[in-house]
């Protein structure tokens with residue numbers, strides 16, 4: 001019989017009470033662990049978001065909200081001006097083109113009009129476009145049908161269509177972006193899953209990077225060829241942008257895209273990277289001033305992310321507070337239970353002292369008894385947390401995002417044509433998508449850290465009653481005799 | 482062996498002060514069996530608690546083998562209770578959810594005796610107090626009063642104390658069972674040469690005692706000892 005064995009035995013002296021105490025502790029511990037898991041998951045997501053696109057600004061031609069829309073295009077001169085603004089670490093110019101699938105029908109003009117007019121990327125969509133041998137990877141779906149109708153109406157309006165025309169297959173345009181560096185429109189490095197990059201991004205080249213879904217749809221692999229404006233391009237690599245729309249795209253070198261668009265030196269947008277998060281706001285102001293508001297619009301590419309991040313941060317704060325509160329509750333439960341047990345066993349403590357037990361032996365016995373209860377509570381609590389933490393985290397996030405990010409403009413990077421290239425908000429992606437992609441899985445490491453904290457608090461909670469036992473005098477053994 | 486020097490213990494409740502022990506002095510030699518009688522509330526338990534360092538006297542001192550308890554810190558008093566004293570109470574005061582063997586092993590555990598030696602000695606002691614072997618591993622709250630008191634005596638003997646203090650050990654037992662306990666204590670004092678001080682109303686034990694005391698008005702008065710038979 002050791003102190004530990006005695007403590008375990010004492011923990012089970014009153015089984016019904018032990019079960020009740022363990023159940024209450026388990027709820028508190030389960031809640032604490034769930035909150036910690038949510039906190040960690042959200043924290044990791046915030047870090048990831050900040051690391052990915054936290055420090056980029058997007059510059060578009062003034063007034064141009066849509067694809068290639070608006071006023072004077074940007075030029076290399078503006079890129080140089082932007083690069084000279086303090087705290088700017090890099091300026092990547094891009095030239096976006098919309099590629100239109102070559103059709104075998106003779107009704108090309110009609111098709112072109114039909115495709116261009118709806119302007120999925122926003123107002124001011126450029127008519128015409130560049131033809132390609134590629135077929136878009138995105139099914140037109142309902143959007144296509146709606147646009148198809150519009151197209152027919154337009155066709156009728158221009159007088160080229162006729163009423164008996166068979167149903168035309170509408171295809172969404174493919175985005176081709178000429179870029180001066182191996183980054184996407186938000187400044188994030190491209191994730192090339194096979195093949196290589198384009199090498200020198202400043203020179204004209206017939207090499208191209210193709211998105212995964214677009215490559216799949218057109219059965220392209222590294223080394224395959226396709227045509228744009230009749231010119232043959234070779235697939236140098238396949239990239240994964242992580243979104244359906246982002247993968248329905250082609251990257252070319254900037255010079256090549258400018259040549260294809262017959263607009264040498266012109267940029268449709270610039271991605272400006274700022275050296276740190278703290279400087280983003282001031283740099284945005286400085287950049288806007290340097291370029292002139294009549295010439296360019298500077299937008300914070302991660303505006304939507306900021307909302308997402310701030311809403312995630314509030315979830316993180318809430319979960320931290322809840323974790324601490326639940327932890328403190330567990331500690332308080334232990335404190336009260338042990339105080340009760342000490343009072344109840346006054347006489348027995350007197351007996352132990354009368355037969356020569358040291359104060360620390362008795363104190364240790366009570367702390368160990370408390371830890372047995374906490375251990376049982378932790379086992380059940382961890383089980384609760386592993387089932388509940390996912391639900392608790394998403395409940396926290398959805399309640400927070402419906403009052404926060406969800407209520408505001410939800411623009412996503414790569415979320416539709418618009419969002420990606422600084423246009424008006426697209427219906428895709430956005431904060432909600434980011435938020436729901438937070439996976440709160442109860443990792444053993446986090447659970448272990450949480451349980452360590454629980455035990456720490458429990459020891460503190462049990463120490464108070466354990467110290468109370470030292471004050472009980474051995475004469476208590478005679479009480480009631 | 483043990484000497485009480487002008488012991489006083491006073492209790493104050495409100496503005497009333499009582500002195501159930503008011504100037505007690507006596508000395509007991511090694512191996513003596515002594516009895517104390519006295520009316521209920523006369524201060525017998527109070528005196529025993531002072532001798533066993535469960536409580537501290539208001540004034541006076543207890544000297545055990547030349548060591549004064551008055552000067553000892555609490556830690557040393559704990560050690561004194563553990564090594565030199567064995568208590569037997571009217572209410573038995575066993576740990577109810579532990580077995581008889583575990584109860585007897587407790588004082589040895591506190592004294593740092595090895596586990597195997599503890600179990601061995603506990604079984605020997607329980608044999609000495611004549612507890613049925615099959616009851617040794619039974620939880621003590623499932624034992625009868627007489628059996629519990631046997632276990633308590635075995636526990637008091639565990640660390641071979643110099644002095645056993647027994648406070649009405651037969652008070653909760655029927656006459657016959659009490660008689661067995663008296664026999665046991667008497668033979669222990671004889672066989673082990675252990676000093677035993679028993680508070681009792683039992684005439685049989687009083688008859689067996691080497692020294693007989695009466696506590697009245699806070700004073701301890703020795704009565705003529707009967708010849709031990």
Ligand SMILES: Nc1ncnc2c1ncn2[C@@H]1O[C@H](COP(=O)(O)OP(=O)(O)O)[C@@H](O)[C@H]1O
Pocket residue numbers: 492493494499501519520521522523524525526527528
């Ligand atoms: N802790 C205490 N506080 C106040 N009075 C006490 C306390 N302990 C004992 N007494 C009083 O001291 C007197 C002697 O008690 P006790 O020694 O238990 O008597 P006995 O054991 O002879 O029956 C009683 O009147 C009792 O009420």
Ligand SMILES: [Mg+2]
Pocket residue numbers: 481525526527648
């Ligand atoms: Mg008494």
